[in-house]
Amino acid sequence: MKKSIFSSLLLCALCACSSSDKTEDMALPEITADGEQTCPVDCQQFKRGGVIAFHYQFSDNVELGSYNIEVHNNFDHHTHSTSAAECEIEGEKKPVNPWVFNSDFDIPEGQQTYTATINIDIPADIDPGDYHFMVRLTDQAGWQQLKSMAVKVIE
Amino acid sequence: MTHFLAAAALLCAMTDTVIDIEEVTITDRAVRPVQTHTTLSSIQVSRDYLQQNFSGSLMHTLQGIPGVKAMSIGSGQSKPTIRGLGFNRMAVAEDGIKHEGQQWGDDHGLEIDQFAIDRVEVIKGPAALLYGSDAIGGVICLYTNHIPTDSLSGAVQLFGRSNNGQLGASAKLGLRAGKLFCRANVTIINYGDYRVPTDSIQYYSYYIKLKDQRLRNTAGLERDGSLMIGYAGYNFHTDLRVSDTYAKSGFFANAHGLEVRLSDIDYDRSRRDIDLPYQWVNHLKVLSHSSWRSSVLSVDVSLAYQNNRREECSEPVSHGYMPKPDGPMERHFDKSTYTANIGLKMALAEHNLNAGINTEYQHNRRTGWGFIIPDFETGSYGAYLLDKWQPTDKLKLNAGLRYDFAQTHIHSYNDWYKTPVGADSVFKQRSADIDLTFNNLTWSVGASYEAADWVLKANVGKSFRIPIPKELGADGINYHIFRYERGNAELNPEVSYQLDVSAYWANKVASIQIEPYVNYFPNYIYLNPTSLYEEGLQLYHYTQAEVLRYGVECQSTCKITRHINAELKGEYLYAEQLSGAKKGYTLPFSTPWSADAGLKYSHKRHGEGSVGLNVHIVGKQDNIVPPEKPTDGYWTLNLSASHRFRFAESSISLSLHADNLLNKRYYDHTSYYRLIDVPEAGRNFSIMAGWEF
Numbered sequence: 001m002k003k004s005i006f007s008s009l010l011l012c013a014l015c016a017c018s019s020s021d022k023t024e025d026m027a028l029p030e031i032t033a034d035g036e037q038t039c040p041v042d043c044q045q046f047k048r049g050g051v052i053a054f055h056y057q058f059s060d061n062v063e064l065g066s067y068n069i070e071v072h073n074n075f076d077h078h079t080h081s082t083s084a085a086e087c088e089i090e091g092e093k094k095p096v097n098p099w100v101f102n103s104d105f106d107i108p109e110g111q112q113t114y115t116a117t118i119n120i121d122i123p124a125d126i127d128p129g130d131y132h133f134m135v136r137l138t139d140q141a142g143w144q145q146l147k148s149m150a151v152k153v154i155e
Numbered sequence: 156m157t158h159f160l161a162a163a164a165l166l167c168a169m170t171d172t173v174i175d176i177e178e179v180t181i182t183d184r185a186v187r188p189v190q191t192h193t194t195l196s197s198i199q200v201s202r203d204y205l206q207q208n209f210s211g212s213l214m215h216t217l218q219g220i221p222g223v224k225a226m227s228i229g230s231g232q233s234k235p236t237i238r239g240l241g242f243n244r245m246a247v248a249e250d251g252i253k254h255e256g257q258q259w260g261d262d263h264g265l266e267i268d269q270f271a272i273d274r275v276e277v278i279k280g281p282a283a284l285l286y287g288s289d290a291i292g293g294v295i296c297l298y299t300n301h302i303p304t305d306s307l308s309g310a311v312q313l314f315g316r317s318n319n320g321q322l323g324a325s326a327k328l329g330l331r332a333g334k335l336f337c338r339a340n341v342t343i344i345n346y347g348d349y350r351v352p353t354d355s356i357q358y359y360s361y362y363i364k365l366k367d368q369r370l371r372n373t374a375g376l377e378r379d380g381s382l383m384i385g386y387a388g389y390n391f392h393t394d395l396r397v398s399d400t401y402a403k404s405g406f407f408a409n410a411h412g413l414e415v416r417l418s419d420i421d422y423d424r425s426r427r428d429i430d431l432p433y434q435w436v437n438h439l440k441v442l443s444h445s446s447w448r449s450s451v452l453s454v455d456v457s458l459a460y461q462n463n464r465r466e467e468c469s470e471p472v473s474h475g476y477m478p479k480p481d482g483p484m485e486r487h488f489d490k491s492t493y494t495a496n497i498g499l500k501m502a503l504a505e506h507n508l509n510a511g512i513n514t515e516y517q518h519n520r521r522t523g524w525g526f527i528i529p530d531f532e533t534g535s536y537g538a539y540l541l542d543k544w545q546p547t548d549k550l551k552l553n554a555g556l557r558y559d560f561a562q563t564h565i566h567s568y569n570d571w572y573k574t575p576v577g578a579d580s581v582f583k584q585r586s587a588d589i590d591l592t593f594n595n596l597t598w599s600v601g602a603s604y605e606a607a608d609w610v611l612k613a614n615v616g617k618s619f620r621i622p623i624p625k626e627l628g629a630d631g632i633n634y635h636i637f638r639y640e641r642g643n644a645e646l647n648p649e650v651s652y653q654l655d656v657s658a659y660w661a662n663k664v665a666s667i668q669i670e671p672y673v674n675y676f677p678n679y680i681y682l683n684p685t686s687l688y689e690e691g692l693q694l695y696h697y698t699q700a701e702v703l704r705y706g707v708e709c710q711s712t713c714k715i716t717r718h719i720n721a722e723l724k725g726e727y728l729y730a731e732q733l734s735g736a737k738k739g740y741t742l743p744f745s746t747p748w749s750a751d752a753g754l755k756y757s758h759k760r761h762g763e764g765s766v767g768l769n770v771h772i773v774g775k776q777d778n779i780v781p782p783e784k785p786t787d788g789y790w791t792l793n794l795s796a797s798h799r800f801r802f803a804e805s806s807i808s809l810s811l812h813a814d815n816l817l818n819k820r821y822y823d824h825t826s827y828y829r830l831i832d833v834p835e836a837g838r839n840f841s842i843m844a845g846w847e848f
Binding site for chain 2: 023024026065066067068070072095098100102103104136138139140141142143144
């Protein structure tokens with residue numbers, strides 16, 4: 001039994017030294033709204049042939065990496081909003097010429113904060129309806145943050 | 156070190172006058188002969204132990220061994236890891252032949268009939284000398300080649316699990332007529348969706364509500380069969396075994412593939428049906444062993460053919476520039492492996508020499524609309540020489556050398572749809588046509604010393620692994636984990652150096668075993684999450700980094716009274732990347748420390764029986780690397796009971812295993828589903844009833 005006690009002590013000692021004192025970046029970057037200029041927001045409507053004036057604030061505790069904007073249709077109601085808001089959506093339908101937008105963007109080196117502003121043209125011939133607007137952001141360490149907005153394209 | 160393993164493997168493979176190991180050797184003094192059998196840590200697990208501790212899957216049952224973990228990969232399936240190394244960093248061998256499925260994948264289990272297994276040997280530490288590439292963390296050796304001793308013998312087992320409503324049956328039959336023998340196994344298993352102690356799952360801030368706390372579409376089934384015929388003479392032995400394993404299982408419907416999806420499929424109408432997305436796998440194996448032995452020399456020849464077919468199906472959706480595919484077949488793999496091994500063993504005074512040649516050829520073809528692993532052919536050839544020298548009764552020394560050569564041809568692959576590039580649009584190339592050759596020299600030196608109550612062992616060895624085609628040639632979206640993965644044709648074979656020490660002490664009432672190790676990789680192959688995007692997804696790039704790992708496993712037992720045994724065990728592992736983009740970070744899925752305390756009451760009234768209670772404690776893991784999340788510690792209470800009634804010519808055994816009695820909600824840091832915030836299974840009772848004759 002003495003031996004068991006000995007080994008349990010040893011175990012406890014081991015456990016005690018497992019706590020870490022790391023200095024590595026353990027924080028995700030953040031995507032935040034920037035007052036009234038913030039665009040797009042949930043349930044916002046845009047006209048075909050118009051422009052989405054993307055405007056969001058990015059920040060990181062060490063250094064930002066890059067970001068991506070992707071737009072795809074939600075005609076099949078697959079829903080994946082990161083916000084609690086539920087927008088009114090139209091009935092399910094089959095895509096004919098859905099809008100597909102997928103673009104990667106750089107952030108200048110050495111930035112802890114960055115205001116991203118991009119004008120995204122909405123083609124005039126795409127299917128109107130419910131779309132998902134996804135923003136993905138990394139930091140230099142490889143952490144990724146996501147934000148998704150439900151938007152509507154109208155005629 | 157390992158040439159004793161070789162000897163063991165050879166012996167088992169050839170004669171099978173194999174000694175039945177009585178109890179699990181992990182808890183009592185029966186461990187001793189095994190202790191001295193090799194200079195690497197090796198644990199023998201008998202069929203009795205597997206039966207008494209039946210907990211749903213073989214890998215879960217083996218978790219009782221310190222250093223061995225079952226990495227949950229969803230659908231109630233799991234993959235083994237040894238000391239935190241899994242996938243292609245450890246090997247699983249069946250009757251001495253390396254099992255070749257789709258080891259690289261993180262969402263399917265082993266394709267082996269666990270009920271056909273007679274015994275298991277777990278080797279912790281580098282075992283490259285015998286098994287070649289991959290045996291870095293260790294080897295799980297499964298043996299299904301026990302020779303029936305009676306003219307007619309057999310067993311029937313019925314089993315079930317409460318958590319996922321699993322029902323299963325397995326039967327085996329053995330025949331013996333003089334030197335000829337035959338054995339057959341059949342197993343069928345069917346299970347429903349498994350339960351987790353939560354009503355909803357949060358994934359990217361999206362709440363997925365669960366019906367009756369069940370993980371939608373994680374049901375599955377399995378059908379296995381095998382037949383072996385053989386001749387067992389005094390000097391000559393030969394056998395042929397054909398086995399086939401088929402398994403089909405669903406993937407958790409709400410968080411599989413590109414995004415959280417709602418589907419038109421009514422997943423909640425039944426908990427036992429398998430809807431999209433699902434996978435099926437079929438593993439066919441034909442294995443032939445022949446051996447001849449005299450008092451000084453033995454020769455062993457093994458030939459094997461393995462065909463692994465695996466398919467993943469999911470609802471077709473368009474993504475990015477990929478239009479909606481025509482059918483649900485996302486990935487299909489057809490991999491054939493041909494193996495030929497020749498081994499020689501010679502006894503010369505104090506020396507035992509082992510030499511052998513291993514050759515293997517793999518051929519893989521893919522189809523389906525999702526690309527992740529290219530078509531390839533790989534040929535690998537290895538030769539080894541091992542010497543075991545026993546200068547005194549108490550001291551054993553081993554040394555060995557092995558050389559491996561491998562050639563890989565990866566085929567090019569272009570998308571089946573066009574992607575706009577500038578003003579043009581092209582069928583993008585995802586994999587280039589490449590030819591690569593690798594070679595590697597490995598070695599191992601070890602000593603074991605046995606004194607009155609002590610066994611001391613030390614072993615130092617080099618092991619390696621040839622980069623797999625996915626690491627070399629992948630270039631595309633991994634639809635399962637939502638990331639873009641890019642291979643690296645410049646990768647070198649991954650090399651590992653490891654020092655293992657083991658101290659074992661036992662007297663009549665107590666035993667202690669301590670096994671520390673240090674492990675250094677100059678070029679660990681690591682899938683690094685970068686800060687870049689590729690086609691809308693974060694780019695993960697295969698790179699190589701220096702990695703240091705160390706850890707220890709401890710185990711002590713104490714016989715409190717004639718009937719009551721206490722056991723205490725624990726393990727700790729630390730890993731750090733010493734170079735590269737993630738310098739200072741740990742490795743993905745780092746195993747947190749864990750400890751177990753157990754009490755077991757055993758008796759011999761009306762046969763033999765036991766009741767045991769176990770507390771399993773796991774520490775917090777905040778040593779993480781992107782994209783992981785820290786995982787809190789937890790503890791679970793588990794109960795097991797078993798009884799065997801013995802009759803003149805037969806026996807009936809019953810066993811019950813209750814996991815997570817308090818139905819605690821916890822996350823396993825090493826689980827594949829941890830990344831999508833799915834907690835581990837809730838309370839579960841496994842029961843088994845068996846009749847042996």
